[in-house]
Amino acid sequence: xxxxxxxxxxxxxxxxxxxxxxxxxxxxxxxxxxxxxxxxxxxxxxxxxxxxxxxxxxxxxxxxxxxxxxxxxxxxxxxxxxxxxxxxxxxxxxxxxxxxxxxxxxxxxxxxxxxxxxxxxxxxxxxxxxxxxxxxxxxxxxxxxxxxxxxxxxxxxxxxxxxxxxxxxxxxxxxxxxxxxxxxxxxxxxxxxxxxxxxxxxxxxxxxxxxxxxxxxxxxxxxxxxxxxxxxxxxxxxxxxxxxxxxxxxxxxxxxxxxxxxxxxxxxxxxxxxxxxxxxxxxxxxxxxxxxxxxxxxxxx
Amino acid sequence: xxxxxxxxxxxxxxxxxxxxxxxxxxxxxxxxxxxxxxxxxxxxxxxxxxxxxxxxxxxxxxxxxxxxxxxxxxxxxxxxxxxxxxxxxxxxxxxxxxxxxxxxxxxxxxxxxxxxxxxxxxxxxxxxxxxxxxxxxxxxxxxxxxxxxxxxxxxxxxxxxxxxxxxxxxxxxxxxxxxxxxxxxxxxxxxxxxxxxxxxxxxxxxxxxxxxxxxxxxxxxxxxxxxxxxxxxxxxxxxxxxxxxxxxxxxxxxx
Numbered sequence: 045x046x047x048x049x050x051x052x053x054x055x056x057x058x059x060x061x062x063x064x065x066x067x068x069x070x071x072x073x074x075x076x077x078x079x080x081x082x083x084x085x086x087x088x089x090x091x092x093x094x095x096x097x098x099x100x101x102x103x104x105x106x107x108x109x110x111x112x113x114x115x116x117x118x119x120x121x122x123x124x125x126x127x128x129x130x131x132x133x134x135x136x137x138x139x140x141x142x143x144x145x146x147x148x149x150x151x152x153x154x155x156x157x158x159x160x161x162x163x164x165x166x167x168x169x170x171x172x173x174x175x176x177x178x179x180x181x182x183x184x185x186x187x188x189x190x191x192x193x194x195x196x197x198x199x200x201x202x203x204x205x206x207x208x209x210x211x212x213x214x215x216x217x218x219x220x221x222x223x224x225x226x227x228x229x230x231x232x233x234x235x236x237x238x239x240x241x242x243x244x245x246x247x248x249x250x251x252x253x254x255x256x257x258x259x260x261x262x263x264x265x266x267x268x269x270x271x272x273x274x275x276x277x278x279x280x281x282x283x284x285x286x287x288x289x290x291x292x293x294x295x296x297x298x299x300x301x302x303x304x305x306x307x308x309x310x311x312x313x314x315x316x317x318x319x320x321x322x323x324x325x326x327x328x329x330x331x332x333x334x335x336x337x338x339x340x341x342x343x344x345x
Numbered sequence: 346x347x348x349x350x351x352x353x354x355x356x357x358x359x360x361x362x363x364x365x366x367x368x369x370x371x372x373x374x375x376x377x378x379x380x381x382x383x384x385x386x387x388x389x390x391x392x393x394x395x396x397x398x399x400x401x402x403x404x405x406x407x408x409x410x411x412x413x414x415x416x417x418x419x420x421x422x423x424x425x426x427x428x429x430x431x432x433x434x435x436x437x438x439x440x441x442x443x444x445x446x447x448x449x450x451x452x453x454x455x456x457x458x459x460x461x462x463x464x465x466x467x468x469x470x471x472x473x474x475x476x477x478x479x480x481x482x483x484x485x486x487x488x489x490x491x492x493x494x495x496x497x498x499x500x501x502x503x504x505x506x507x508x509x510x511x512x513x514x515x516x517x518x519x520x521x522x523x524x525x526x527x528x529x530x531x532x533x534x535x536x537x538x539x540x541x542x543x544x545x546x547x548x549x550x551x552x553x554x555x556x557x558x559x560x561x562x563x564x565x566x567x568x569x570x571x572x573x574x575x576x577x578x579x580x581x582x583x584x585x586x587x588x589x590x591x592x593x594x595x596x597x598x599x600x
Contacts, residue, residue: 104475139479148471176561
């Protein structure tokens with residue numbers, strides 16, 4: 045049946061994509077791997093839930109058969125939650141269909157019944173709008189749409205898996221740092237910090253503010269001063285705190301991508317031409333070694 | 346001898362992009378570079394080839410502007426490069442790009458591993474690896490933070506949102522790697538000099554019989570500007586600047 049076919053390994057994103065389909069006046073069919081995952085989606089408002097039944101625990105391994113199923117079903121869009129598993133599955137399905145795909149869209153809508161997507165290029169410096177025609181694939185990040193609600197029934201769907209890739213083991217991710225994506229306030233250190241022990245200046249400011257400590261990619265990946273979970277940017281944490289204060293961060297595009305949804309951006313840097321000031325609500329041009337301790341003291345009052 | 350193919354992209358340096366007041370984009374000052382994460386992928390390919398006792402072929406699809414990439418790429422330890430020099434490359438979408446790369450790989454002998462970075466620093470679409478896998482009907486492993494090769498078996502550790510997932514696959518396969526897979530050392534002078542003598546195969550999309558008509562149509566490109574207050578305290582004593590900032594933050598209700 046025509047309509048939007050949906051997959052996400054996260055139930056919340058699946059419900060949000062159903063919300064998108066509903067708002068567009070389209071039928072919504074959600075696919076899930078296995079009965080248990082399907083059960084978790086019974087209140088997501090879909091017209092039907094397909095519980096995929098096959099020989100692999102890896103949803104990505106069903107790409108070829110999902111592509112064939114979408115053609116047979118007369119699907120108009122395969123909309124997938126933008127998580128690592130989802131992106132992999134979506135791009136492989138797009139490959140088997142040899143069709144258009146828009147990844148990690150900023151927005152997606154039907155405009156005169158044409159699927160129109162906006163996405164970011166160059167680490168967020170540029171926005172591109174594109175129109176996809178024919179059966180297409182999109183990946184949609186969390187939080188783009190209001191989740192739909194309403195009960196739906198489950199139908200089993202036997203699919204053939206590519207069993208060439210198999211799981212050896214899974215291990216929990218040991219997070220050394222905090223989950224910055226949920227932080228209310230973030231103090232971020234950049235490469236203008238000279239020595240690892242000077243992180244104390246940032247920690248003192250963070251303590252006064254009740255903020256978490258974050259950093260740029262180079263601080264985590266080149267200098268290894270903070271765990272990788274702490275770095276903010278397009279390939280790291282994307283955050284939306286009420287307050288973000290940077291110290292010694294130049295503000296490369298990839299970093300700014302990670303803070304664009306911050307409510308208030310404050311920058312402290314010695315270089316008045318640093319791009320971070322263009323992205324900031326407030327800034328102080330000055331030596332962080334002078335400014336930050338004074339700021340910490342002033343905030344104590 | 347087993348061949349490891351590593352795909353890379355020549356992109357404009359995003360740091361050089363200027364956004365005009367009317368949100369149009371000025372690329373005139375932008376220089377090219379090998380996409381940042383591709384440099385890590387190239388090094389991963391060199392290491393994988395060593396484990397396989399094989400060779401490394403770099404593969405790139407771009408316009409005539411991508412030519413300078415060859416020397417840089419070849420100095421990073423690959424044995425040869427394939428360059429699909431195609432004016433239409435600048436308009437190609439993810440589907441067309443993958444078709445060209447897959448068609449070029451089909452022309453190579455004894456391919457046992459294809460490595461791509463997870464995404465390119467311009468589009469960051471993260472489609473190329475999985476699409477190539479689909480077009481060649483090869484197994485695919487993405488989000489790879491660690492690779493181990495023993496005999497013909499590849500063990501990859503995938504970094505997912507909720508877990509680290511170790512998977513196993515027999516080669517040939519396509520792997521998309523994260524930048525953390527390995528560092529990307531800056532090539533030494535000797536490697537740079539040797540790069541000029543390495544073989545390059547140059548082809549057009551037509552030679553590969555690939556139609557590049559895009560499946561998606563770009564209707565608008567514009568710069569993104571954050572709407573921020575841009576109140577910068579850059580005059581007076583440091584203490585005064587700090588006091589001004591604190592007053593502003595109190596007014597905003599965030600401290």
